[in-house]
Amino acid sequence: MAQAPAIACFGEALIDFLALPAQPGEDGRRFLEQAGGAPANVAVGIARLGGLARFAGMLSEDMFGDFLLAQFARFGVDTHQVRRTGAARTALAFVSLREDGERSFNFYRPPAADLLFGPGDFGADAFAGLAAFHVCSNSLSGAPSREATLHGMRLAADAGALVSMDLNLRPALWPRDVDPTPTLWRALELAQLVKLSGEELAFLARDGAEQDVVARLLSHATRAVLVTDGAAPIRWFTRAGHGTAPTFAVDAIDTTAAGDAFVAGLLQRLVERGVDATGLAAAFDDAPLRTDLLRHAAATGALATTRRGAFAAMPDRAGVQALLETVP
Numbered sequence: 237m238a239q240a241p242a243i244a245c246f247g248e249a250l251i252d253f254l255a256l257p258a259q260p261g262e263d264g265r266r267f268l269e270q271a272g273g274a275p276a277n278v279a280v281g282i283a284r285l286g287g288l289a290r291f292a293g294m295l296s297e298d299m300f301g302d303f304l305l306a307q308f309a310r311f312g313v314d315t316h317q318v319r320r321t322g323a324a325r326t327a328l329a330f331v332s333l334r335e336d337g338e339r340s341f342n343f344y345r346p347p348a349a350d351l352l353f354g355p356g357d358f359g360a361d362a363f364a365g366l367a368a369f370h371v372c373s374n375s376l377s378g379a380p381s382r383e384a385t386l387h388g389m390r391l392a393a394d395a396g397a398l399v400s401m402d403l404n405l406r407p408a409l410w411p412r413d414v415d416p417t418p419t420l421w422r423a424l425e426l427a428q429l430v431k432l433s434g435e436e437l438a439f440l441a442r443d444g445a446e447q448d449v450v451a452r453l454l455s456h457a458t459r460a461v462l463v464t465d466g467a468a469p470i471r472w473f474t475r476a477g478h479g480t481a482p483t484f485a486v487d488a489i490d491t492t493a494a495g496d497a498f499v500a501g502l503l504q505r506l507v508e509r510g511v512d513a514t515g516l517a518a519a520f521d522d523a524p525l526r527t528d529l530l531r532h533a534a535a536t537g538a539l540a541t542t543r544r545g546a547f548a549a550m551p552d553r554a555g556v557q558a559l560l561e562t563v564p
Contacts, residue, residue, distance in 0.1 A: 241367035242314065243282050243503050244290040244397075246388050247275035247375040248350035249304045250327035252492065252546055267330065271307040272546030273350070274372040274404045277493045281500025281536065281550040283312045287507060292317035292362060292388075294381075296349035300326035307547055319357050324349045331492060343408055346378055354380035355387040362388075366397040367507045370499065371427075372404040376419050377411075389426040398506070398513040399457070401427035402499050403436045425456040428513055431499055434465035450478075459517040462530075464498060464537070466491070470530055476521045481530040484563060488541035493549050501536025501556065505529050535559045 252272035255265045271280075275291070282289035291313050295301035297320050304326070308315045327345035345351075353375075363369065369392030375381040393399050401423060410416045417440070424430060430453055432440070440449045450473045453461050463471040467488075469480040488494075506529065511519040520526050539551035539559060 240288055240507055241365050242288040242290045243279075243368045243370065243507060244292055244317070244362070244366050244392075245275040245279040245282075245370045246292045246385065247273065247372050247381070248327060248348075249273040249276035249291065249293055249295060249308075250329055250345070250348070250350065251300045251303070253328060253330045254490075254492075254544060255330065255332045268544075269303070270545045270548060271304050272329065272493070273327075274374065274402065274496050275370060276304070276308075277496035277546045277550065278370055278402075278500045278503070279313045280308070280311045280547045281493075281497050281540075282504050284550040284552045285500065285504045285536070285556065286553045287504040288314070290314040290317060292353075292358065293375075294319045294321055294349050294351075294353035294357065296320070296324060296326040297322040298325050298349075300328075301349065311547060311550075317359055317362055319353060321349050321352050324352055341406065341408070343406065345409060350375065351378040351381045353384050355384045357384065358388060358391070363391050363395040363397060366392060366395060367512065368398040368400055368503050370400040370402070370503060371423065372402050373416070373420055373423065374404065374406055374409055376423055377409045377416070382419065386423060386426065389423065393426065393428075393457070393513070396513060398429060398511075398516060399427050400429040400431075400499070400503060402431040402495060403433070404495065405436050405439060424453060424458070428457050428459050428516055429462075430458050430460070431462045431464065431495070431502075433495065434463060434468070437463050460520040462502075464495060470534060472520060472526065472530065474517055474520045476517070481527065481534065483534045484538035484559060486538045486542050490544045490549065491541050492544075493546040494537045494541045496546070497540035497550055498533045498537030500550065502529060502533035505532040531560060532556065
């Protein structure tokens with residue numbers, strides 16, 4: 237049986253320091269070191285589901301870069317497109333959780349190693365035989381990773397890979413005097429599959445209407461737009477129609493990587509169902525197939541909220557299948 241093609245995820249890998257409640261007799265909080273970063277989470281999520289996952293990006297030569305590389309190896313992610321640098325340290329994110337599992341971030345970035353990956357750092361075989369190439373917006377917030385992101389998206393499309401983008405917008409990572417919107421649109425208009433949160437759709441539509449944002453996306457390369465909003469129904473849009481799909485009710489304790497898990501579940505299921513870039517629109521316009529794709533994505537995202545962390549929260553294939561069988 238031929239091996240399934242790889243899904244490559246490009247961008248940042250960083251360290252999440254998860255705040256833990258102070259213990260009796262302690263004056264302050266403790267922080268748990270965990271591997272994270274949105275595209276890195278997606279790569280691990282795909283590997284956990286049995287897919288062939290690859291991560292491309294720049295890691296620091298510091299102790300945290302070593303930890304991240306070891307974690308990729310632990311979860312079976314291909315890292316031959318990872319580069320190392322001593323010119324900057326690993327980005328850090330301090331994460332605090334509310335009682336309902338919703339999170340807030342304090343970032344220490346830039347400067348950071350992940351922003352130093354340039355267009356020339358992609359290897360000669362970076363896009364050969366890829367099923368999909370996935371990016372997020374944090375790599376657009378500085379140079380040279382901004383140019384590398386856009387360059388990679390173009391090369392992936394030229395190679396026939398499905399180009400996917402989860403906006404995953406973190407305004408705090410952008411310079412205060414810079415409006416990220418024009419740069420975000422440069423990338424969004426190259427993506428064939430776009431995933432937004434409800435807040436991100438509202439951000440893009442702040443000077444207009446949400447339907448105008450969707451129409452603009454679908455007038456370029458995009459063939460399917462998905463909008464998630466926690467436990468609320470998923471909204472989907474194609475050029476031929478639109479609608480909603482249900483999510484799964486779970487007891488959430490940490491929503492940090494829910495969106496990344498959703499994307500991992502979706503991309504892996506697309507590969508399993510043989511859906512490539514040319515068939516993406518038809519797949520989402522086929523009601524039974526669309527239902528199957530979104531159920532797998534929603535189940536993967538839901539299960540990720542039932543565990544703390546990012547890499548560590550990604551569910552395996554058996555867990556996703558069990559949830560799908562529990563809820564017809």
